[in-house]
Amino acid sequence: MDLETFSKYGGVNRVINYDVCIGCYTCEEVCSFIHEGKGYIVLYDIGGGLNKPISCFHCAKAPCVTACPTGAMHRDKDGAVLVDISKCIGCSACLAACPFGIPEIIPPGFATKCDLCNPLRSEGLTPGCVSMCPTRAIVWGTTAEVAKELRVRALKKLIYKPVP
Amino acid sequence: MVKFLKMLSISVREGTATRKYPFESPLVTPEFRGKIEVDPVKCVGCGACTRICPPKALTISYEGDEATLKYFVGKCIFCGMCAYVCPQKAITVSREFELATWELGDLYNEVVHTTVKCGICGKSFTTVKLIKEVERRIENKVPEDLLEVCPECRKKLTARKIGSKVVGVSGE
Numbered sequence: 001m002d003l004e005t006f007s008k009y010g011g012v013n014r015v016i017n018y019d020v021c022i023g024c025y026t027c028e029e030v031c032s033f034i035h036e037g038k039g040y041i042v043l044y045d046i047g048g049g050l051n052k053p054i055s056c057f058h059c060a061k062a063p064c065v066t067a068c069p070t071g072a073m074h075r076d077k078d079g080a081v082l083v084d085i086s087k088c089i090g091c092s093a094c095l096a097a098c099p100f101g102i103p104e105i106i107p108p109g110f111a112t113k114c115d116l117c118n119p120l121r122s123e124g125l126t127p128g129c130v131s132m133c134p135t136r137a138i139v140w141g142t143t144a145e146v147a148k149e150l151r152v153r154a155l156k157k158l159i160y161k162p163v164p
Numbered sequence: 165m166v167k168f169l170k171m172l173s174i175s176v177r178e179g180t181a182t183r184k185y186p187f188e189s190p191l192v193t194p195e196f197r198g199k200i201e202v203d204p205v206k207c208v209g210c211g212a213c214t215r216i217c218p219p220k221a222l223t224i225s226y227e228g229d230e231a232t233l234k235y236f237v238g239k240c241i242f243c244g245m246c247a248y249v250c251p252q253k254a255i256t257v258s259r260e261f262e263l264a265t266w267e268l269g270d271l272y273n274e275v276v277h278t279t280v281k282c283g284i285c286g287k288s289f290t291t292v293k294l295i296k297e298v299e300r301r302i303e304n305k306v307p308e309d310l311l312e313v314c315p316e317c318r319k320k321l322t323a324r325k326i327g328s329k330v331v332g333v334s335g336e
Contacts, residue, residue, distance in 0.1 A: 018326055018330045018331050019330075019331065042319075044319060044320060044322075044323035045320075045323060046323045046324060046326050046327030046331060046333060047323075047324055047327040047328065047333045048327065048333035050327065050331070050333060052323065052326055052327070052331070054319055054322055054323055054326070061305065063302045063305055063306050066301055066302045066303075066305075067298045067301045067302050069251035069301075070251065089212040089215070089216065089249045089251065090211070090212050090215040090216075091210035091211070091212040091251050092210055092211065092290060092294070093210065093251070093294070093297070093298050093301070095290070095315050096290055096294055096295055096298040096311065097298045097301070097302050097306060098315070098318070099306045099307070099310050099318065099322075100318055100319060100322045101313075101314070101315030101316060101317070101318030101319045101322070102315075102319070103315075104315070105215075108215075109215030109216065110215075
């Protein structure tokens, strides 16, 4: 799916609201539970002793999709970037291309990364990290929905700011 | 007895089917798969062939500044999977099958690549040619200095950027 179709379709997107995130490791645990011990959303030290989760951003102009020689790294109908393991040859081109270092090569010899919980989405459910986040820091939906939700949050932050 | 006579008539009609191989040229069909050949110019050292190879006749090892792709004929089962999987089409399956030798070293074939050292942790993680190839494919969308950082350090770098620009942690 190219960028134009992506924006026309209004593919799903996941944004982590780092102001709300408390760094509780729930998303990491849920992800590793769903993916049999391999978490694709991992918390990293951001400085100042705080930990925040980093996962695939499912870029609109994803370099991993462009770099993949076999078309294994593809965009599904919802707009999530995921690996088709039957096509992946494990050439590590996506590892070299990703500016955030997200894809990983796992032992049998193929790349793997966050697929926005493809089995759950096909049943009409939300990804594990989104539904389990205790502070609702992970916003998920179509691009328009995410933008609206983040605007509402920004506005609330302005209005309910405690008076010093 | 009658059966034997029947066979005899067929063999007389068809002639000799086998070849006196060492004295005659062997029967090698176009589909025949023999020893593989790795083109050192086309090969980028991505290691896709080493991952698919069923008997692990192809191996890649990182040592110092060099990544060596080693092909050992002794283990090869001539399946041609490596040639099928190679994204650069650097591997060709030849029809060479007379591979017996007195020297063990003749059974090895090596392609040496220069590795990229991570700009932050100093660990060598891929080859220079693979980075160049990826850069060509993605048409320089990713900053050049970021391509020379290993995936693990890229994640840490992203975390630091989030800390300083999004959350507003002053950091160290």
